[in-house]
Amino acid sequence: MSPPLLEVSNASKIYAMGGLLSRRRFAAVADVSFTLEEDRHEIFTIIGESGSGKTTLARMILNIVPATEGTIRFRGVDLATIRKRADRLAFMRQVQPIFQNPFEAFNPLKRVDRYLYMTALHFTDARTADEVRAKADRALRQVGLSLAEVKGRFPHELSGGQLQRVAVARSLISSPALIIADEPVSMVDASIRMSIVNLFKALRDTLKVSIIYITHDLATAYYISDRIIIMKKGEVVESGNAREVLAHPTHPYSILLKNSVLSPDPSRRDELLAPQFSSTEKDIAALR
Amino acid sequence: MTAGAPTTVGAAGQGVAEAPQPQPVLRVSDLSAFYQTHYFGIVREVRAVDDISLHVLPNEIYGLAGESSCGKTTLIKTIAGAIQPPLNVVGGSVKFDFRGQSINVYESTPEERNAMRWQHLSYIMQGSMSVLNPVRRVRHSFVDFAFRHIGRSMPDFLDTVVGHLERLHLRADVLDAYPHELSGGMRQRVTIALATVCRPEFIIADEPTTALDVVVQKGVLAMIRGIQREIGSSLLFVTHDLSVHANLADRLGIMYAGHIVEEGPTAELFASPRHPYTVHLIGSLPRVGDAAPKKGLEGVPPNLADPPPGCRFHPRCPLAMGICSRETPVMEWAGPGRRVACFAAEKGITA
Ligand SMILES: Nc1ncnc2c1ncn2[C@@H]1O[C@H](COP(=O)(O)OP(=O)(O)OP(=O)(O)O)[C@@H](O)[C@H]1O
Ligand SMILES: Nc1ncnc2c1ncn2[C@@H]1O[C@H](COP(=O)(O)OP(=O)(O)OP(=O)(O)O)[C@@H](O)[C@H]1O
Ligand code: SF4
Numbered sequence: 001m002s003p004p005l006l007e008v009s010n011a012s013k014i015y016a017m018g019g020l021l022s023r024r025r026f027a028a029v030a031d032v033s034f035t036l037e038e039d040r041h042e043i044f045t046i047i048g049e050s051g052s053g054k055t056t057l058a059r060m061i062l063n064i065v066p067a068t069e070g071t072i073r074f075r076g077v078d079l080a081t082i083r084k085r086a087d088r089l090a091f092m093r094q095v096q097p098i099f100q101n102p103f104e105a106f107n108p109l110k111r112v113d114r115y116l117y118m119t120a121l122h123f124t125d126a127r128t129a130d131e132v133r134a135k136a137d138r139a140l141r142q143v144g145l146s147l148a149e150v151k152g153r154f155p156h157e158l159s160g161g162q163l164q165r166v167a168v169a170r171s172l173i174s175s176p177a178l179i180i181a182d183e184p185v186s187m188v189d190a191s192i193r194m195s196i197v198n199l200f201k202a203l204r205d206t207l208k209v210s211i212i213y214i215t216h217d218l219a220t221a222y223y224i225s226d227r228i229i230i231m232k233k234g235e236v237v238e239s240g241n242a243r244e245v246l247a248h249p250t251h252p253y254s255i256l257l258k259n260s261v262l263s264p265d266p267s268r269r270d271e272l273l274a275p276q277f278s279s280t281e282k283d284i285a286a287l288r
Numbered sequence: 289m290t291a292g293a294p295t296t297v298g299a300a301g302q303g304v305a306e307a308p309q310p311q312p313v314l315r316v317s318d319l320s321a322f323y324q325t326h327y328f329g330i331v332r333e334v335r336a337v338d339d340i341s342l343h344v345l346p347n348e349i350y351g352l353a354g355e356s357s358c359g360k361t362t363l364i365k366t367i368a369g370a371i372q373p374p375l376n377v378v379g380g381s382v383k384f385d386f387r388g389q390s391i392n393v394y395e396s397t398p399e400e401r402n403a404m405r406w407q408h409l410s411y412i413m414q415g416s417m418s419v420l421n422p423v424r425r426v427r428h429s430f431v432d433f434a435f436r437h438i439g440r441s442m443p444d445f446l447d448t449v450v451g452h453l454e455r456l457h458l459r460a461d462v463l464d465a466y467p468h469e470l471s472g473g474m475r476q477r478v479t480i481a482l483a484t485v486c487r488p489e490f491i492i493a494d495e496p497t498t499a500l501d502v503v504v505q506k507g508v509l510a511m512i513r514g515i516q517r518e519i520g521s522s523l524l525f526v527t528h529d530l531s532v533h534a535n536l537a538d539r540l541g542i543m544y545a546g547h548i549v550e551e552g553p554t555a556e557l558f559a560s561p562r563h564p565y566t567v568h569l570i571g572s573l574p575r576v577g578d579a580a581p582k583k584g585l586e587g588v589p590p591n592l593a594d595p596p597p598g599c600r601f602h603p604r605c606p607l608a609m610g611i612c613s614r615e616t617p618v619m620e621w622a623g624p625g626r627r628v629a630c631f632a633a634e635k636g637i638t639a
């Protein structure tokens with residue numbers, strides 16, 4: 001039997017924060033475990049509080065930061081043992097990130113098409129300039145853009161949603177086995193959002209790609225996820241089949257999350273000023 | 289096109305008595321701003337803001353919605369006076385009237401413009417954490433930005449800041465962190481805190497809650513609405529998320545391809561959208577529990593460097609008629625406080 005695609009075992013990340021005198025150590029990610037099987041391609045969704053450790057977990061899986069405790073294995077290889085440049089490149093070809101907030105992820109002084117060309121050069125068989133451009137254009141077309149629209153532009157010359165879609169396109173170029181998408185649709189409208197999550201579905205179903213989908217959007221989480229975990233303060237507080245968890249959450253935080261989804265109905269707007277949301281002390285006490 | 293004046297001429301013409309309205313704080317008239325680039329001898333013009341008029345009253349939250357790349361950020365950059373080449377204002381005006389002090393943004397000196405931005409305006413830019421100095425602890429950003437304005441002793445000032453951060457579900461110890469030690473959503477909340485702690489008269493916010501979970505987002509929106517109501521300030525709020533608008537905006541402007549195509553009080557706009565694009569937007573709102581996708585709109589938004597003639601929505605519009613590809617509909621009065629730019633809506637046809 002082949003080893004799992006990804007095996008996260010009791011992974012924790014401890015950070016220290018604060019001034020010199022009042023340094024506080026805390027677990028940004030606390031004892032998280034889950035497995036993605038090689039032959040069960042799925043969309044594995046992570047939702048949770050802002051600051052609950054989702055991005056930190058993603059960065060550990062991408063081998064950008066080491067786990068403080070626990071192990072993470074990709075196709076049987078412990079990420080902590082990947083040292084050689086060739087091994088690192090081989091890993092990066094198979095596991096591609098879409099980073100949260102493209103405005104921060106893209107270097108403001110670098111033209112965005114360069115990112116696509118570099119990815120194509122490093123991780124595909126494209127060698128000539130034409131081949132590289134063709135790969136870039138093909139990826140951009142999958143997210144409703146084209147190379148003509150993006151060519152030569154700096155990040156600030158694109159709208160937020162355009163830039164976010166370039167980030168999604170870049171992750172497709174190397175034909176990875178696993179995509180780690182950290183808030184990939186936060187800046188796009190409902191219609192583009194739907195086309196991107198449908199693209200994820202198609203990648204899973206036809207190209208056998210597994211996707212870790214980090215999101216705050218419960219509606220698309222419900223629509224595309226196979227399994228889900230809900231995080232709060234570094235811990236997984238609830239996990240399981242996505243539809244079941246989202247339809248019938250049992251942990252108090254998951255229930256609060258579901259109940260806090262804003263209703264698109266202006267006649268219920270006064271809820272926003274209801275006591276539980278304006279008296280934050282109580283609110284915070286309840287949350288922490 | 290009629291300017292976005294507060295007293296709708298049409299309303300008077302129809303004999304509908306409206307309560308006298310206060311003077312607007314912001315008046316945008318016939319504003320056009322294009323990105324003009326010369327690329328290997330070819331002049332390229334992206335018409336991201338094309339003949340837009342709107343106004344914002346004191347104590348009002350004006351929401352701006354529209355799909356990705358329709359020009360929302362460009363419009364509010366232009367309103368905030370924060371433009372740089374290749375973006376140029378090619379026509380129209382932006383006027384602010386702060387209790388007694390008025391400024392015509394594009395007829396004033398850069399110094400006057402800066403003074404206005406510091407004293408009265410606060411602009412939260414999309415995705416940008418550039419207000420946070422990456423090599424200094426967050427505390428310093430607050431001291432640099434807000435200490436002078438708040439005018440209290442340092443301990444009192446820090447107490448105020450900590451209280452304010454709590455309203456945004458942030459612990460006091462974020463002040464001791466460097467920006468990179470915070471999560472994306474924490475950084476976003478710190479920028480909101482910086483922009484609001486001085487309680488400015490006018491807040492411009494571009495997608496300020498995209499990185500927040502729904503619980504925290506609700507707290508943040510409640511805070512924003514809370515301080516806006518407490519001091520009667522005005523807010524121009526951009527997001528593609530109509531659920532946020534439904535809960536926050538008093539009035540809503542819908543943008544499509546560089547134009548505002550419909551405007552009205554939020555509840556009425558949701559209850560009876562007139563423009564086919566607004567009808568589509570409101571009809572396609574996803575809800576938790578949808579197992580099947582909502583039907584998207586056919587086609588793609590137009591290229592703003594070469595927009596279609598006539599109504600820019602016509603290639604995608606289910607109600608398009610002959611006239612729509614020949615003439616450009618202008619914003620017309622469509623009931624008290626409402627305006628719409630559509631030939632079908634003019635005739636009372638809705639999608
Ligand atoms: N380099 C670092 N040093 C110290 N603390 C850090 C560092 N990176 C992250 N943290 C802390 O770890 C916690 C988790 O952060 P993380 O970015 O993983 O959250 P998140 O779940 O992705 O949140 P969001 O939804 O806001 O993006 C936060 O409290 C953050 O301040
Ligand atoms: N510096 C620039 N030069 C040329 N075109 C630009 C520049 N900046 C933005 N644009 C273009 O102007 C159009 C409008 O962009 P804008 O950022 O205003 O959109 P937006 O409505 O805010 O979209 P989003 O919701 O995706 O942020 C886009 O097509 C964008 O590519
Ligand atoms: S003017 Fe014509 S094309 Fe434009 S929205 Fe109205 S009906 Fe549709």
Ligand SMILES: [Mg+2]
Binds near residue numbers: 054
């Ligand atoms: Mg994150």
Ligand SMILES: [Mg+2]
Binds near residue numbers: 160360361494
């Ligand atoms: Mg924008």
